[in-house]
Structures are given as structure tokens and as C-alpha cells.
Amino acid sequence: MNCANKIQSLDQAIAQVQDWKNQQQKIVFTNGCFDILHLGHVDYLEKARNLGDKLVLGLNTDASVSRLKGSLRPVVSEYARARVMASLAFVDLVVLFGEDTPLRLIEAIEPDILTKGNDYTIQNIVGADFVLARGGQVLTVPLVENYSxxxxxNKIKAAY
Structure with missing residues (x-):
């Protein structure tokens, strides 16, 4: 699958995930904005993928990033962010979502493992109750310090 094919609509993603589940693949789900890809993102996603067989990434649309992070964000467009994320070997599928939380996407994908960085607690991870109720796992992954x-x-702004 080339990287552009990894970016799928919700309906395509549901079908792909079901196919993987039929092959007994363990599905890991995470989400985020991933604006300006950096070491912290790469390390986190690699660790998340190592928790299962396939990593599904829910990627915030530009509109949802702006609502969450402010009118000056994202710096990188959703299409560019999706292509960059899909180019990573350990990301198997990218699905854009426009809501403020990925709950609807999590409920549609029904992952075996839901993960976020360890700056979250399981109690405040959106979708945790749903995944746990289905017998899945909710895990946090250690983050690389000082990368955001x-x-x-802010470093670029200070330099210029």
C-alpha cells in the first residue's frame, strides 16, 4: 500500500480494519493533530504501533485543529499532515476527523487497543470507556521530554 492509499475515508477505514480483524490482526488506535512532525511524534507513533499489529491514526482536520489550538493553527494543512503521517512505515491507516474529539471514529473503528501519550491518564482519554467495555485495552505511551x-x-518565533 503506497502512502496515499493509507489515507482513507471512514467507510473505507471501517472495511479495512474489519479485514485486518478477520486476519486476527490486533488494531491499535491513536489520534492527534500532528502539526509540524517532530521526534516526539515519531517516537510516540512507533511505540504505539509496537503495541499491536496495525496502527490506525485519527488525524484532526484543519477546522478541528483551529478550534482546539487557535486560529493560527495548524501550520501545516490537513492534506500535507495526512501525507506525511501516511509516509511513516509504522502508520498503517490515516483517517481524518472533524469533530473536537475522536469518539465517533473510535466507536466506528472499534480498536483492540486505544493509546495516547503518558501526559494523559486513562480516565481522561476519550473513548476509553467504550474500548474497555468491549474488552479492549487503553494504554499510555512514554513521551520524549521537551518535544512539542x-x-x-516558539523557538522559531524567538529566532526570527
Whole structure:
């Protein structure tokens, strides 16, 4: 599957995930904005993928990033972010979502494992109750210290 084919609509993603489940593949789901890809993102996604067989990434649309992060974000468009994320070997599928949370996407995908960085607790991970109720796992992944898109933006602003 080339990287552009990894970017799928919700209906396509549901069918692909079902196919993987039929092959006894363990599905991991995570989500985020992933604006200005950096080491922290790459490390986190690699660790998330290692928790199962396939990693499905819910990617916030530009409109949802702006609502969450402010009118100056995202820096990188949703199409460009989706292509970059899909180019990563350990990301198997990218699905854009426009809501403020990925709950509807999580309920549609029905992952075996839901994961976020360890800056979250299981109690405040959206979709955790749904995944746990279905017998799945909710796990946090250690993050690389001092890497964030906000820090990168602030460093660029200070330099210029």
C-alpha cells in the first residue's frame, strides 16, 4: 500500500480494519493533530504501533485543529499532515476527523487497543470507556521530554 492509499475515508477505514480483524490482526488506535512532525511524534507513533499489529491514526482536520489550538493553527494543512503521517512505515491507516474529539471514529473503528501519550491518564482519554467495555485495552505511551509543536513554534518565533 503506497502512502496515499493509507489515507482513507471512514467507510473505507471501517472495511479495512474489519479485514485486518478477520486476519486476527490486533488494531491499535491513536489520534492527534500532528502539526509540524517532530521526534516526539515519531517516537510516540512507533511505540504505539509496537503495541499491536496495525496502527490506525485519527488525524484532526484543519477546522478541528483551529478550534482546539487557535486560529493560527495548524501550520501545516490537513492534506500535507495526512501525507506525511501516511509516509511513516509504522502508520498503517490515516483517517481524518472533524469533530473536537475522536469518539465517533473510535466507536466506528472499534480498536483492540486505544493509546495516547503518558501526559494523559486513562480516565481522561476519550473513548476509553467504550474500548474497555468491549474488552479492549487503553494504554499510555512514554513521551520524549521537551518535544512539542508549540515549543518548536516558539523557538522559531524567538529566532526570527
Amino acid at each position: 509543536t508549540t515549543n518548536i513554534i
